[in-house]
Amino acid sequence: MCEQNFQKMENIASMDLKEKIAELPQRGFIDMDIDPTLDLFEEIQKLKKEKNAVLLAHYYQNADIQDVADYIGDSLQLAQYAEKTDADLIVFAGVHFMAETAKILNPTKKVVLPDLHAGCSLADSCLPGPFAEFKKQYPDHVVLSYINCSAEIKALSDYIVTSSSAETIINTLPKDQKIIFAPDRNLGAYLSKKLGRDMVLWNGSCIVHEIFSLEKITKLQEKHPNAKMIAHPECEEAVLNVADYIGSTSALLKYTSTDEATEFIVATEPGIIHKMMQASPNKTFIPAPPNNACACNDCPFMKMNTLEKIYLCLKYEMPEIIIDENLRLAAKKSIDRMMEISAQAGIK
């Protein structure tokens, strides 16, 4: 190709990219055609190496994303990894609050999220204005917030918890300490009952964990009498009542690999089943059905990430997570408390 034509193509490409960048706030991701002959696995690996980038993926991501990731984990594990990584670029295959937490913990790194619109119903249910008003009603309460919330809510909280660290953190508080728990009312109710603690609950919920059908799960249990039913504590109490084991995503994974049962009904986001099958290839995993016409219960936010979006995000290093420094510092205090207690307790 002659130099002139090449230059013309480059100019068109850069004009196109500028337009795509301008569209980012509305679209949420770089929407560009990708050469269909490209092997995206190979290209992603190549870009990671070139840019000293790390790809972190949550257990709820699709199997292909988990397979190309450098590290896979639940919210606490991903936060712990993001805090200590020496990669220059963190590509977060998860949802917005997770990438934001990574940026809060490791501000000198560039953090990118393949789709800015990958949110979370729990985070969306708890807005800073109404939450600040709610908090004012309980001035003698300590505020514990589930990590599934925005940086603004983290800044209004005393402690951040995850499903794997919540019990340990609550147990460090004096027995008579009054607690506000936000934003997940189901996890809050589960913890309050299990630990015998009086808690005021914010009325938020996860759209994935809240719609498991008790009726369909009971039928599955009748059909598979030897299967163990395992559930995440974000599920409603009626579903938790019929579970053989309740635990965080990483605890459920561990349970299926160590328990002697060979069949499990899994009441959480089905992305984790990929890891469960890898850890226990001879066991059977049945996703618990939701109360609609679908057979399984994917998180629509988690599943907004695709290999194509990850490739483009890695290539152009956007959309980037940017946080105001004062907000970052205010939010970091409550996350740091969780990180310290979790490290002392050896929770990983």
Ligand code: SF4
């Ligand atoms: S599974 Fe529920 S809690 Fe997790 S990201 Fe999706 S909506 Fe949020």
